[in-house]
Amino acid sequence: SAALELIRGTVEEVVAERGGGKLSLGLLAALWASSSGVAALIRGLNTAFDVTETRPWWYQRLAALGFTLLFGLQVAVGLTGIFYGETIGAWLAGKLDLGDYFPLVWAVTSSLALVLFVVVTFDLLYNLAPYVDGYAWRWASPGAVFGVSIWLAASFGFRLYLDHFDSYGRTYGSLGTVIVLLLWFHLTGAALLFGAEVNSEILKAERDSLEG
Template identity: 30%
Template structure:
């Protein structure tokens, strides 16, 4: 997990998870999760506004519909992170089990690692494509959002690995600032991957404009 997330973020996340697991107030936990999703969806509504501006689309959907789309978008983005973490963490557990049970484990381990990384990559593209298709006021076709989806997937993975490597090896923010440093690192990471997401939108928009101009030139 430390390969894609800085150690300080991992420790901060673990402390939050353990606190939630140890808590007996399940009702309060449910309310907190819903409140967090709703608060995060307000930021996603701003993303929807930016997407519409990039495509020059006029927003004609109701506030309720945009809020629902925003909450679904937040959940999908959270699923990307959880899926990547789950495949990396449980993938190692499965790999260890394979080593203990199968004689020719090296080939199987290689194939398993190829499969789990390819699976995460494909699912990330699919989730990004869903968001890029339904976020604008006008629904886009799947082929129109594939370029940005691929870019965002590669960008998220690349930025996460690069940022994690830098923080774990060169940046000692958590050592000097403690939990506050971990929060700062988390916010910086979220900012970077948000920029990747927006760039994916711009790439889809530019590609659509190029295709539209080429079609018009043919006629």
């Protein structure tokens, strides 16, 4: 679709950028601005777990910057898989003479690896971002699985919309790239908060059973 092609073009333009100084300053500015949004997400996670933030402001800002980098890695991995996954699989099959079935095997395994990576990302946020006293570390937690399921369904539905009903590229041109990515970030944040609510309810039930 037009919007997906706009995103692809933007990614390729950034990768091909030769103005290293300008690019570095732009990335630093984007990192600082994005960390404010992540800080708001952390406050949302605190609300989901019914806790009050008491950590110092500098710790909160450093945590937000760290999680912003984690989100950036998730976005980079996701966009690489979406736009270049098939190309990478075909290149490996031809380069290493892996046979005609390798692209299919690559598509399945790379998709599973992407899902696992997102689950780990969600669990890292649930384990580290909210200020929950006595919260035991959990991996592949029910909340992460639930949140990632919502994220996958929303991303798939959004992809179908962009493929068949997209109007962003025709209406907004290059600005459509920003609109599409912001909507996708919004869906990701909503999925994170839904998963946090699930883990919060499980934690409350566990504490109630211990107190009872």
